[in-house]
Structure formats: structure tokens, C-alpha cells
Amino acid sequence: MKDGRWEDKPISEATFYILLALVEPLHGYGVMKKIEELSQGTVSIGPGTLYGTISKLADARMIYKASEGERRKIYALTKLGERYLLNLIERLTIMSENGRHATIKLQIGS
Amino acid sequence: MDTRKMRKVKWFWLWQDAKQEDWLRRMSLDGWHLVSPGRLVFTFQQGPPQEFTYRLDFFNKSEMSFLGDPADRRSEYLGIFEDSGWEHLGQVGGWQYFRTPGSLDGSHVVSTEVESKIEYYRRLLRNLLLTSPVLLVVFLPRLEIYPIWFAVLLLTVFVVGLLFAGLNGVMISLRIRQLKNE
Numbered sequence: 001m002k003d004g005r006w007e008d009k010p011i012s013e014a015t016f017y018i019l020l021a022l023v024e025p026l027h028g029y030g031v032m033k034k035i036e037e038l039s040q041g042t043v044s045i046g047p048g049t050l051y052g053t054i055s056k057l058a059d060a061r062m063i064y065k066a067s068e069g070e071r072r073k074i075y076a077l078t079k080l081g082e083r084y085l086l087n088l089i090e091r092l093t094i095m096s097e098n099g100r101h102a103t104i105k106l107q108i109g110s
Numbered sequence: 111m112d113t114r115k116m117r118k119v120k121w122f123w124l125w126q127d128a129k130q131e132d133w134l135r136r137m138s139l140d141g142w143h144l145v146s147p148g149r150l151v152f153t154f155q156q157g158p159p160q161e162f163t164y165r166l167d168f169f170n171k172s173e174m175s176f177l178g179d180p181a182d183r184r185s186e187y188l189g190i191f192e193d194s195g196w197e198h199l200g201q202v203g204g205w206q207y208f209r210t211p212g213s214l215d216g217s218h219v220v221s222t223e224v225e226s227k228i229e230y231y232r233r234l235l236r237n238l239l240l241t242s243p244v245l246l247v248v249f250l251p252r253l254e255i256y257p258i259w260f261a262v263l264l265l266t267v268f269v270v271g272l273l274f275a276g277l278n279g280v281m282i283s284l285r286i287r288q289l290k291n292e
Contacts, residue, residue, distance in 0.1 A: 012225070028186065029193035047190040048167040052226045055183075071189040 011088065014045050018053050019085045025066045025076035028054065057081070114156040116142060121150060124234065124278065125285040127166045127205070127227070134164040134209070146200045147207045162209045165196065168230040169206050224289050231286050235279060242275050 021034040028050060035045055045053075054075060057063045062081035067074040077085065122130045134144050139161060142154040169187055188198050188206075196208040246268075253261045 014225075028190040032190075032194060047187075047194050047196065048226050051187045051190055052229075071185055072193075073186055 012053075013043055014049055015053055015057070016088065016092075017043050017045070018050070018057065019062065019077065019081060019088070022063055022075055022077050022081070023085075025074050027072040027074050029072070031075070115145070116154045116156070118152050118154060119150055120152060123281065125231070125281045127285075131164045131166060134207075135162060138162045138164075138209075144199055144207065144209070147202050147205075149202050160211065161213055162211055163214045165208045165210075167191075167206045167208060168204055168226065169201070224292050228286055228289050231282050231289070235282050235286070238275055238279050238282070242272065 017035045017039060018031055020038060021031045026034060028047075031054075032045055032047070032050055035043055054063065058065070058075075061078055062084055063075050064078050065073050066076040120133070122133075137144065137154060139159055141156055141159040143157050143160075143162070144164070145153045145155045169184065191198060191206075191208055196210050199207040199209060201207065253264060256264065
């Protein structure tokens with residue numbers, strides 16, 4: 001997948017949380033645990049999805065293999081991945097602020 | 111201890127992954143636990159009846175990836191499943207069979223797996239659409255060079271193949287739609 005296409009594509013909650021979890025280098029199962037913790041149990045990613053998403057993110061050079069374990073490989077964000085994540089967080093922040101305004105309006109209205 | 115084994119012949123269509131999972135679960139409840147899956151022949155071992163949740167997941171080994179060589183990626187893929195409590199039972203044509211004790215409750219929802227299945231079925235559908243016209247090109251123009259009985263036979267095979275592909279196409283499309291709604 002070309003990097004450019006990632007910028008405009010809607011991102012799944014799973015992909016977002018995987019990137020977020022990889023702010024510190026982790027192995028696959030660690031990512032799963034971290035996501036459950038971060039999302040307070042609202043997002044639970046299955047092993048198949050996790051593996052598939054990690055492959056895609058690595059293909060897009062968003063993440064890389066930081067170390068080769070026997071079986072447990074450690075992944076980390078690349079510079080590209082970091083930039084992408086920061087950009088995404090900014091967009092999400094705007095969305096959530098707008099959401100809050102809407103909530104206030106709706107509450108005043110009712 | 112009783113360790114009787116049993117082989118059971120059962121046919122499942124490609125779109126019946128969920129049906130297969132449910133069948134395996136019910137077999138375990140009857141005390142027959144899957145030892146090795148097959149395209150047609152499933153081997154079970156007798157044991158105390160127990161509830162297991164079975165999952166079929168598709169692992170595409172040919173997928174291009176920068177993650178390393180295929181054997182390596184496979185062991186990592188299986189490792190992630192094992193770490194999260196899934197036992198690997200075997201594979202059939204890329205479909206990996208996993209199970210975990212008990213029924214799935216909120217704590218290990220695998221609902222996000224749906225996406226990778228949809229992707230798999232889409233690929234299957236695309237391959238089907240691509241190969242059907244090829245059949246047409248290969249088969250039909252040559253019919254007149256064969257004796258009539260052979261031409262009829264070929265035509266029959268062709269029509270049956272086309273019906274088969276059509277059925278697969280429709281059912282896989284339906285399965286994709288169903289998965290999308292999950």
C-alpha cells in the first residue's frame with residue numbers, strides 16, 4: 001500500500017489503537033493487552049486482526065521490527081508512523097471537541 | 111483412560127466457516143474433540159464432554175510483507191494466538207483451526223476478526239470471477255475437434271463447473287454481506 005493513500009483513508013478503531021499502543025515498543029500479545037487497558041475494555045482485538053493489521057502497517061512502513069525474538073517480535077513506530085499518528089490524533093481531537101460542542105447545544109436545547 | 115479415535119467424513123462449503131465452528135463445538139459437547147481437521151475427513155478423539163469455542167482463521171502465507179520469511183511469519187502468527195489462549199489444531203488450505211476452552215464471553219471477543227474474513231472471501235470471489243471466463247476460452251472453441259460424445263461430456267463438465275462457480279459466487283457474496291452486518 002502506498003503511503004499517500006493512508007493519509008485520507010478512514011482508519012479503523014483497531015488500527016488506531018495498535019498505533020497508539022506502539023508508542024512504546026511491544027510484541028504482539030503485549031499490544032493486545034495494552035489496547036484492552038487503554039480502551040478500558042471497550043476495544044478487544046483478536047489475534048487474527050492484530051496480526052493482519054501489523055502486517056499491513058509494516059508494509060506501509062508505519063511500524064518496523066525493532067527486535068527479533070524467537071517467536072515474539074518487538075514492533076515500534078517508524079518516523080513515518082509517528083507523524084501519521086500525531087496527525088491522526090490532531091484530527092480526532094478536533095472531532096471530539098466538535099462533539100462536545102454539539103453535546104452542550106443539545107443539552108441546552110432539551 | 112479411553113482414547114478412542116474416530117474419523118468422520120463431512121463436507122463443508124467454503125462459505126460455511128461459522129457452521130463448521132458450531133459443528134465442532136457440538137462435537138466437543140458430545141465428548142468428541144477435534145484432533146486434526148481435513149477438507150473432508152475430520153479426526154476426533156474421545157474425552158470428557160467439554161465446551162470449546164472453535165475458530166477458523168485464514169492465514170495468507172503468500173501475502174507480500176516486509177515482516178520476514180513465510181515460516182517466520184507463520185510461527186509469529188501462531189504465537190500471537192497461543193499467547194492469547196488459543197490452541198492451534200491444524201490447517202486446511204490456509205484455514206487455521208483454533209480452539210479455546212469455554213464459550214466466548216465479553217472478555218475475549220473476536221468480533222474484529224470479521225474484517226480479515228471479509229478480505230479473504232473477497233479475494234476468493236475475485237479469483238472465482240477471474241477464472242470463470244478462462245474456462246470459457248479454454249473449453250468452448252475446441253468443441254468441434256472432438257468426437258460428439260466427448261464434446262457433450264466437455265460441455266456438461268463446463269456447465270456443471272459454471273453452476274458450481276455461480277453457486278459459490280452467490281453464497282460467498284451472501285456470506286460477505288452477513289459478516290459485514292456482524
